[in-house]
Amino acid sequence: MEKSQNRVGRLISAGSADSNILYGSGFNAHDEFLYYEADGKQYIAVSVLELSRAMDEAHSHVIVRDRNDIIRKTGKRDILLGLPEYTGINEWIVPDSFPVAYADRMRNAGIIVRTMDGDFFPERAIKNEEEIEKIRHAMKTTENAMRMVQEMIRQAGVNCHNMLVRKDGELLTSEYVRSEVEAEFKRQGYTADRTIIAGGKQGAAPHCIGEGPLRAGEPIVCDIFPRSDRTGYWGDMTRTFCKGKPVNPKTERAFASVLKAAEKSLAMLKAGAVGADVHNCAARSMEADGFTAHKNADGIPCGFIHGLGHGVGLDIHEQPRLSPGNPNPLPAGAVVSVEPGLYDPEWGGIRLEDLVVIREDGYENLCTMEKELIV
Amino acid sequence: MEKSQNRVGRLISAGSADSNILYGSGFNAHDEFLYYEADGKQYIAVSVLELSRAMDEAHSHVIVRDRNDIIRKTGKRDILLGLPEYTGINEWIVPDSFPVAYADRMRNAGIIVRTMDGDFFPERAIKNEEEIEKIRHAMKTTENAMRMVQEMIRQAGVNCHNMLVRKDGELLTSEYVRSEVEAEFKRQGYTADRTIIAGGKQGAAPHCIGEGPLRAGEPIVCDIFPRSDRTGYWGDMTRTFCKGKPVNPKTERAFASVLKAAEKSLAMLKAGAVGADVHNCAARSMEADGFTAHKNADGIPCGFIHGLGHGVGLDIHEQPRLSPGNPNPLPAGAVVSVEPGLYDPEWGGIRLEDLVVIREDGYENLCTMEKELIV
Numbered sequence: 065m066e067k068s069q070n071r072v073g074r075l076i077s078a079g080s081a082d083s084n085i086l087y088g089s090g091f092n093a094h095d096e097f098l099y100y101e102a103d104g105k106q107y108i109a110v111s112v113l114e115l116s117r118a119m120d121e122a123h124s125h126v127i128v129r130d131r132n133d134i135i136r137k138t139g140k141r142d143i144l145l146g147l148p149e150y151t152g153i154n155e156w157i158v159p160d161s162f163p164v165a166y167a168d169r170m171r172n173a174g175i176i177v178r179t180m181d182g183d184f185f186p187e188r189a190i191k192n193e194e195e196i197e198k199i200r201h202a203m204k205t206t207e208n209a210m211r212m213v214q215e216m217i218r219q220a221g222v223n224c225h226n227m228l229v230r231k232d233g234e235l236l237t238s239e240y241v242r243s244e245v246e247a248e249f250k251r252q253g254y255t256a257d258r259t260i261i262a263g264g265k266q267g268a269a270p271h272c273i274g275e276g277p278l279r280a281g282e283p284i285v286c287d288i289f290p291r292s293d294r295t296g297y298w299g300d301m302t303r304t305f306c307k308g309k310p311v312n313p314k315t316e317r318a319f320a321s322v323l324k325a326a327e328k329s330l331a332m333l334k335a336g337a338v339g340a341d342v343h344n345c346a347a348r349s350m351e352a353d354g355f356t357a358h359k360n361a362d363g364i365p366c367g368f369i370h371g372l373g374h375g376v377g378l379d380i381h382e383q384p385r386l387s388p389g390n391p392n393p394l395p396a397g398a399v400v401s402v403e404p405g406l407y408d409p410e411w412g413g414i415r416l417e418d419l420v421v422i423r424e425d426g427y428e429n430l431c432t433m434e435k436e437l438i439v
Numbered sequence: 440m441e442k443s444q445n446r447v448g449r450l451i452s453a454g455s456a457d458s459n460i461l462y463g464s465g466f467n468a469h470d471e472f473l474y475y476e477a478d479g480k481q482y483i484a485v486s487v488l489e490l491s492r493a494m495d496e497a498h499s500h501v502i503v504r505d506r507n508d509i510i511r512k513t514g515k516r517d518i519l520l521g522l523p524e525y526t527g528i529n530e531w532i533v534p535d536s537f538p539v540a541y542a543d544r545m546r547n548a549g550i551i552v553r554t555m556d557g558d559f560f561p562e563r564a565i566k567n568e569e570e571i572e573k574i575r576h577a578m579k580t581t582e583n584a585m586r587m588v589q590e591m592i593r594q595a596g597v598n599c600h601n602m603l604v605r606k607d608g609e610l611l612t613s614e615y616v617r618s619e620v621e622a623e624f625k626r627q628g629y630t631a632d633r634t635i636i637a638g639g640k641q642g643a644a645p646h647c648i649g650e651g652p653l654r655a656g657e658p659i660v661c662d663i664f665p666r667s668d669r670t671g672y673w674g675d676m677t678r679t680f681c682k683g684k685p686v687n688p689k690t691e692r693a694f695a696s697v698l699k700a701a702e703k704s705l706a707m708l709k710a711g712a713v714g715a716d717v718h719n720c721a722a723r724s725m726e727a728d729g730f731t732a733h734k735n736a737d738g739i740p741c742g743f744i745h746g747l748g749h750g751v752g753l754d755i756h757e758q759p760r761l762s763p764g765n766p767n768p769l770p771a772g773a774v775v776s777v778e779p780g781l782y783d784p785e786w787g788g789i790r791l792e793d794l795v796v797i798r799e800d801g802y803e804n805l806c807t808m809e810k811e812l813i814v
Contacts, residue, residue, distance in 0.1 A: 081456065093646070094633060094755075112740055113646050160540030165554045167539040179540045243626045250621035253614075255632055257668055258469060271468070271488050293632055365487055380469075 073153040074101040076184070077144065077166060083378035084159050084184050086296045090123035098131065098143060102151045109134055109143065148175050159184035189375055189383040190397035196421055198292065199376065199399055202299030203419055203430040205252050206288050209245045210303055210433055213261070213286050216241055217278070217305050218439045227277040228307060238262065238274035241286075249290045260287035260302075267304070267413030270370055270405065281311035283319070283412045283437065285405075289380055298380045300401050301431055302417030305439045312411040319437045321353035322414045325404035326435070329372060329386070333402070333420060333427040339390030343372040346404045355406050366408040373401040376419055398422040399430075448528040449476040451559070452519065452541060458753035459534050459559050461671045465498035473506065473518060477526045484509055484518065523550050534559035564750060564758040565772035571796055573667065574751065574774055577674030578794055578805040580627050581663050584620045585678055585808055588636070588661050591616055592653070592680050593814045602652040603682060613637065613649035616661075624665045635662035635677075642679070642788030645745055645780065656686035658694070658787045658812070660780075664755055673755045675776050676806055677792030680814045687786040694812045696728035697789045700779035701810070704747060704761070708777070708795060708802040714765030718747040721779045730781050741783040748776040751794055773797040774805075 076099040080086040088099045089108045097118075098109040109131040110118045118128045131143055140146035144166055148154050155176040158167065167177045183189070191199065220228035220236045228236035238261040249256045262274030264282035278284055287302040310316055325346040332342050347357075350368050357367035371387030376399050384390060384398050394400070403417030418431040451474040455461040463474045464483045472493075473484040484506040485493045493503045506518055515521035519541055523529050530551040533542065542552045558564070566574065595603035595611045603611035613636040624631045637649030639657035653659055662677040685691055700721040707717050722732075725743050732742035746762030751774050759765060759773050769775070778792030793806040 095646075113644065113745065116644060116739075117647060158539060160538050162539045163535050164533060164537045164539045164542040164552070165535030167542070168554065177539070179543065239628075243628065246625035246630075247622040250625050250631075251618045253618065255621075255630055256625075257630055269488065269491060271470070272492060364491075370488065 071103065071153045072155045072157060073148075073151060074184075075099070075147070075156045075158050075162075077162070080296065082159075082161065083188075083296070083382075084161075087185055087188055087378050089126055091118050091121055091126070092294070092296060093118075098147065099126075100147065100151070100156075102153055109147075142169065144170055145173050145175070157184075183383060186383075188377055190395050191377060191399050191421070192397070195297065195377065196397075196399065198295040198297040199299065199419070200430055201295075202254070202290065202292055202297050203301065205249065205254055206290060206299035206301045207431060207433050208252075209248060209256075209288050209290070210286065210301055212248060213241055213245060213288075214303070214305055214439055216244070217284065217307050220278075220307065222280045222307065226279045226281060228280060235277045237277050238266075239276075241278070242273070245288065253293050254290035254299075255293055256288065256290035259289070260285055262413065264412050265409045267415075268364070268366075268407045268409040268411075270407060270413065270415070278307075280307040281309065282306065283310065283315050283414055285413045285415050287415065287417065291380070296378050298376050298378075300376050300380060300417065300419055301433075302403055302405075302415045303433065303435065304414045304416065304437060306437050307439060309438065310411075314408070314411045315414070316437065317353070318355065318406040318408075318411070318414045321350050321355055322404050322406055322416050323435055324353070325349040325368075326402060326416050326418070329404065330402055330418070330420065330427065330429070333394070333400075333422060335396035335422055335424045336393045337422075338393055339384055339386050340388050342386045342394075342402075343388055343390075346372045346402075350404065350406060360409065362409070364409055367406060368404060369407055370405065373403055373417075375400050394422045396422055396424045446478065446528045447530045447532060448523075448526060449559075450474070450522070450531045450533050451537070453536075455671065457534075457536065458563075458671070458757075459536075462560055462563055462753050464501055466493050466496055466501070467669070467671060468493075473522065474501075475522065475526070475531075477528055484522075517544065519545055520548050520550070532559075558758060561758075563752055565770050566752060566774050566796070567772070570672065570752065571772075571774065573670040573672040574674065574794070575805055576670075577629070577665065577667055577672050578676065580624065580629055581665060581674035581676045582806060582808050583627075584623060584631075584663050584665070585661065585676055587623060588616055588620060588663070589678070589680055589814055591619070592659065592682050595653075595682065597655045597682065600652075601654045601656060603655060610652045612652050613641075614651075616653070617648070620663060628668050629665035629674075630668055631663065631665035634664070635660055637788065639787050640784045642790075643739070643741075643782045643784040643786075645782060645788065645790070653682070655682040656684065657681065658685065658690050658789055660788045660790050662790065662792065666755070671753050673751050673753070675751050675755060675792065675794055676808075677778055677780075677790045678808065678810065679789045679791065679812060681812050682814060684813065685786075689783070689786045690789070691812065692728070693730065693781045693783075693786065693789045696725050696730055697779050697781055697791050698810055699728070700724040700743075701777060701791050701793070704779065705777055705793070705795065705802065705804070708769070708775075708797060710771035710797055710799045711768045712797075713768055714759055714761050715763050717761045717769075717777075718763055718765075721747045721777075725779065725781060735784065737784070739784055742781060743779060744782055745780065748778055748792075750775050769797045771797055771799045 138146035267285035329346040373386035375382040405415030421428040513521035642660035704721040748761035750757040780790030
């Protein structure tokens, strides 16, 4: 084929841990393979070991190639150097995450490699109904797990040290709850990792996953985010539970404030609402309740110290954001988390997170579970 | 600080899904952070949300920085552009996988960014005893799971269609075995995904994970490879089971040949043995038994169609390889899989995989489980 300056291809080389290659190809494989677009068509090039599975499982519009064919036809053992010759295309757009070593090898061979200004598949921010159905399934599974956690806390006893105790007499620990939740996800064909079950002070660090015995009277932040082994789509949901009446009265005030912020910001959601505005609505609501962001005497950040929400799809954190940094209107079909929270080592953390679909005239909440602190 | 042409830093920007940043830092975090080496010291720069956890969990020799401090001190919001100013180092070595978009941003600002010829941490190929202990733990957990699979097959009944049946009357399927194994791993603090439980013809495709009812008289390839949620180290092990006598007599001949190839290649292992030689030993042994690599009438590759083994550590596939492409002697302390296999859609697949530590005078097998086909 003749090389042409005008033809530009698009290229990803990754395993399906990379969400872009999974989105583009529909092919779920641990091992690295090539996805490329040339002249308006989509291709993947896979090893002979994966060939038949790729033909069965990839998106129906994706053409499957044996990577060895490309190597044989071009005589280039490095398929990244062979592909331009094979396709006759010398200029390739790659994702931001494309390995620099690959780019350098191609560039050293005179091939133009460049990233885009923005996402490789900006259309990922807008989910079609098939994708939404996959996320809906993930959220149904997530909600079942959340109810399982709620039930474990509800059914626990309390010992003389205020620690929660299982029916078998063992302590109810963060580790135990996490492993039971994550085990149940595997039964459902999902993988969850670093599930947050953080009680008391631990809940004041938004990314602390929690360890040790859970206690009555302290808020327990439960943030559950599994990924489907089959589809690759994530669920994401947070509730905060307290076994019995909270010891520190600020806990209930914080919970009420977070709940109000969630309701107010959810009420703003529809296509055209601006990401930053929705975040600011939640932030101002909690400030008005007396919960301003600040550092405590130990220098620990307290208050509402993270963004209100993020897109969820084949990545757990993707576009669009509900944060001060997003001045853009939300599109219909975006799937975003809405997760106001308040944190203070004095009493712990409260976070309430739903996952919603932005619709033309409002939003569809993929969480149906109530938001109640005391169990 | 003065810039100096002679000072070269090393830099990774990734979440701990990237095995290099986990190896260098010891810090296990979903979200992206910076690892860098400057003037012989190791640092990480993390968000304020991760600061206290990073101080607790990172390797003790790693110095933890608040990424906002770097941004504040340099006035550069893009920390990749701020870091050179902050450290006074203008030349950075990055891993092959470093995102090209990051490299381009740095290069456009006049910063030298280059990859190494070879691995970023070549020392990863040689495990210290602490790492081996982590892999030993992973293998113990893996072996328990393998015995669980063996027991599920042993205890299954067989219906009139030759399908395996559980005690509760349901069919014993690949999906059921996989989900039970993966659920048990989560209980043990491990994550397994795409666990291979592939019966009959499905086992002839080495990467097919298997689906549907398992049958008596057919080999079932069980390849189990979990990763520790805590340490990040992997286990990897394969056994092939058959419920009762195999229907096709070639199955038992293939099993005997694979077993012999495993024993012969294992016997070669010690520091100094050449990766390619060990592979070739296994390949020739199976060829001598009449199992030559070929394509069948449908063009499907049959015989021993993959490398004999690979290093295992923080990646499931890492250095060194036991394959024709590795002309190098194995170092003491390498941890490698030894996994001869034979594949043919006529009767299915057989693979037997142990994980071993290369020692000066031989090897230590981290698998103690017997290799027996018929259960």
